[in-house]
Amino acid sequence: MSQQSEIFTDQILNFTLPARDARGRAVRLDCVLNTVLSAHDYPAPIRHLLAEALVLAALIGGLLKDAGAQMTMQAQTQDGVVKLLACDYRAGEVRGYVDFDTERLAGLGSNPSLFALFGQGYLAITFDGVGGGERYQGIVPLEGESLANACENYFVQSEQVPTLIRLGVRNDPDGCVAGGILIQHLPDGEDGRDRLHARLDHPHWEHVSIMGGTIRHDELLDEELSLEAIIWRLFHEEDSIKVEPGAHVIRGCRCSIAHYQSVLNTFPPQELNEMRDDDGVIKVDCAFCSQVFPIAI
Template sequence: MTDQAEIYRDQLLSFTLPSRSARGRAVRLDHVLDEILAAHDYPAPITLLLAEALVLAALMGGLLKGDEAQMTMQAQTENGPVRLLVCDYRAGEMRGYVDFDKARLAELGANPSLFALFGQGYLAITFETSKGRRYQGIVPLEGDSLAAACERYFVQSEQVPTILRVGVRFGEGGCIAAGLLVQHLADGEEGRERLHVQLDHPDWEHVSALATTISHDELVDSGLSMEALVWRLFGREDEIRAWPGRETSKGCRCTIEHYESVIARFPEDERDAMRNDDGLIVVDCAFCSKEFRLDA
């Protein structure tokens, strides 16, 4: 018999609470997280930061429909030890990368705050639909976590009341990270125009009160399935509709063919300037930490 806790490991769980006009996503990343993190030897604070970002990417990207739809999250600053964090999600495939100053990071100690990592930074979230439409919102990196900044994005840019909770744990078998997203939809159904969204709507106050009771230990408990977690939170509601979403995987899209097509767009003189002493153009993929040597 399959362990119930294994069912939604590295897979999104989608759910709705019809009587409360709410929808949600839940995910626990395990093997896919280790695979993405293994590309770089990140120190603990950066590992925690990127693990949180990848969970958020899965939760928010999981709201999109269509194989070509993509969510990209980018956090950037000019005065913090972390210069750039970027990750994206497309049809279950995820990738992420952090560029940081090692010396300045080492001065911060073992558990630096979000402000210590980024300083006066900002977070840009971009949704690209399968129909080619593009939506972007930018919010300051304020609060205790990336999750708090993403909540602010949904309220300010999309006027959708949203709860986001993320937990990360280091274990003997690697890193486990999990998260919960819950949203209030004013019209009660996905796909309809959102009118008169109220942060103080009684249904949303009820759902958010339940959602915020989730603990860090519950999120990262590998013995508790995400479905069981949702039922633990909302089991007294009139109805819960839950179904499996996409499985997640490492999705770096770098290939020799891809880079050859990109390089081919440059004029010949610019390609000459890119070549090394051996006549090759070397492309370094920051996401997967691989070099591609092109005989362009």
């Protein structure tokens, strides 16, 4: 890994374009991405899918301002090859996993479409602990050519916020690198929630979305090109661009024996007895990190 890669990966960059009523987040994931992917022996299409999801988790979760707030994203279907994609973000910590049908995936080729993977699925995005503990959830059909398209639809349909998202993923034998940028039109400012009058054809948003849409996948993945340089390339004609470092992104699987003991303590004795093996131990398998925790309770 180059020195430039170490400097410019696994950290969110926040930026605003004050004259255009726009804000954005950019991120490039490297070490944290490969740490999460290493928990399971995912085939290439699933590695690509989960890499996109983790970048989206960082971009969308990075919008949260409340300490301790969490963003959870789930893509799910009843009849698709991918049964469940789940990831979340909290204070710079990301985790994720994919449950899929191995045999059916093998018949889809090396680059299956979103519809081939999920069929008639849906996307649910949930914000917990926002604004002093409130919970917001939006559910939209899993439509479009990519997860990024589905997330754009979520923001337009559930939050009425015009949003542009672009992602790039490179999956090499030496590891995976993924990057992304998210830009939003917020005429009421960063903290406003009553944004029903935001329009997709607003002159400011039309300009910003056209400029932002020129980003190339190879630029998002170029480890010799900083995120700051990317933002400058896109918006160097603006009067003002404000940038500031966001959270460092790390893997944050919160599984532990103490955590699972507290969860199991909520079950009635009869159900606990049914969970125990012949040695009287309850074994809990964490899907996120692929560890098995023996719990004596």
